[in-house]
Amino acid sequence: MNVTLVTAPIATDFSDRCEIASCLDEREVSEPQLGVLSLAAVLQSRGDNVRVVDLDQAYFAYLKTSKDTCPRVFSEEAARLIFADRADVYGFSSICSSYPLTIRIAQAIKAAQPESIILLGGPQASVVDRQTLAAFLFVDFVIRGEAELALPVFLDELASARQLNLVPSLTYRWQSEPHRNSTAPVIEDLDSIPLPAYHLVGGLHGATRASLELGRGCPFACTFCSTNDFFRRRFRLRSPNRVLLDMRALAAAYGVREFELVHDMFTVDKRRVESFCEAMLASGEAFKWACSARTDCVDEKLLELMSRAGCTRIFFGVETGSPRLQKIIDKHLDLERAEQIISTTEQLGIRSTVSLITGFPEETQEDLQQTLRMFMLSVRCPRSVPQLNVLAPLAETPLYWEHRDELILGELCSDMSRQGASQEVEDLRLIKTYPEIFPNFYLIPTPRLDLESILELREFALNSVEHFRWLLSAIDQTTRDILGFFLGWRNYRLRTRSGLRGLDLRRYYRTGDFRRDFISFVQSNPAADSEIVQIFLEYTDALRYSKLGITPTGQITEPITSQDRLRWSDIPVRSNDISLVELSCDIQRVIDGLKLQIEPVWERGSHFYVASERSGIGERFQQISTELGRLLQACDGQRSVEEVSGQLSTELCEINESLRTYVIVRLLQGARAEGLINVYRGDTYRPKSKVGATS
């Protein structure tokens, strides 16, 4: 049978190129989606003719080739792409955030080929199966949950007797009403599933890492989480040998040695984690990998073993810093222990993501303060990434059922559902018409907290941490009340930019306007009296000034190449790819103090730093020697090599006078080799010899 499988898009949240450039890493988002590729591999192994359309890849291609970007136009484009090779069955995966788009594309396919079969699956369709079939007549079937067993049975029945009642986990129309067959048993032996069919989406060429499934099923039952509806609560792991086999296969085929090991809760069974780590160590492959964990399912010893076995990143879903809410949401984490685990993870050099949620209906200001305390703990760990998500009522979760009659639809919704700064009109129409299918775009009332304030807190927290991580830490250490500080900021923002609401507010927080306003606010805030806050304001100021850039003067053409030798009349110019910053103390010592929440050791005096933006990695800020700093300062495009040498010669008094020129020239050569300066050929070159004797 001819089957086209379509992935659930992620990147389509973002509507223009600038937004994508600032919010997404194209390569990461374009990573093949395991669910669809796993099904494709199963179907291929039985001889079906399978095609996979990756909508993220299609979206990036669309952005590159289209003049005007418009999600509505993309849905038509996507439908054309999917329809280009006619299939008997079009199977769509789904996630909550792009479900409206998936529905619209499916509708376009059905309109173009009415006899085709439209089948939905994936996390979202699985839980709103009956509602979807009732609302959208162009959707023929939904397969709920993991489909490796059910999909082949479904295709066989389609091709033969059409005894649909025999297909496990299938939801279909029976006498015009949605009908659910009983749910298929979970797949116990995950090793029996073939390697995902990466080749159907162009393979992993050029990728530095790949996702691999480690297992399925989370035994916990948090009230906000939807994972159990899809994978159920039966915890399963693939064997270490099988995971290693797949890793080796991908390493051999594509050179990938870093893996995102996908499992909602890998560390439930410590002994099995140990076995996995030991297998990784014994393999001698030195593969790197990342996983998810609960803070109460790891300990120091296990983390140390995981680190040795190649674990480089762990996602911790802490959710709330409030012990009271931990009980209410049925998460039950010991938060003191969670703090210790996050700190240990940091000390072991493992990167962490600390995911937190605000906007619970029972949440009070005190609960939120406690959550922000946990957030700031993550901020103080340089290898940790704090997340603050606004609660989304995911379909069919206990939380949704409790509050489904009081959902609120605003312009801003949870970032779990939409991260972009715009909303497609057609999607919005669907969301408004069918709240029971798209509840995640709604919010739950928070009687004890101002919902608008919470939505803004999320934008503030993530954007301020991105640009002012240590300034925020310094403010937290000074005020001990980051929520109070935010509320003060919000009042200031409401006064100075009163018209901003909804998506405009989201856009604002992603612009330089927010960053400038924020610095102005901090400068006028009592927190700025603190020395640790001042030093980060000094840093921000110095960085901004240094980014103004410099242009060489005089008759200057192209920089000389690395093969060209320096001449005295050449003009060395600081590279515009770097920012040179001079600060009045050693800022790393201040950071060391913030990390431990103690008064920093102040090392006063000029300290020089170089900031450089590295694509996809972010900004690096490195300390350089005073001599190199002075040299780069002198390379302002106004001076020749000879003049730079002359100026520095008087400043570098600690260097023996007879050696200064030599040292300066060598420093210039070194700075040039490292790309810190470019050298331009001046037109007044005069050869000079024996500098030592003439200087």
Next chain:
Amino acid sequence: MSQELHEPDDEINVDVQAQNPQKVTAAEIEDAIKKKLEKEPTELGKFSRRDKVTIICRRR
């Protein structure tokens, strides 16, 4: 001690041989220059963009 610090250069000739202090070896000077060019990473810097993607990929 007399050591050549730098190959004679057509463009910039550096000859410290005549003034080279007896107590400083060429290797020591080269080592000092190398140290002055070294960069020490600080923990100040922006987040990586990768982290933003993590938020998205965690969604269901």
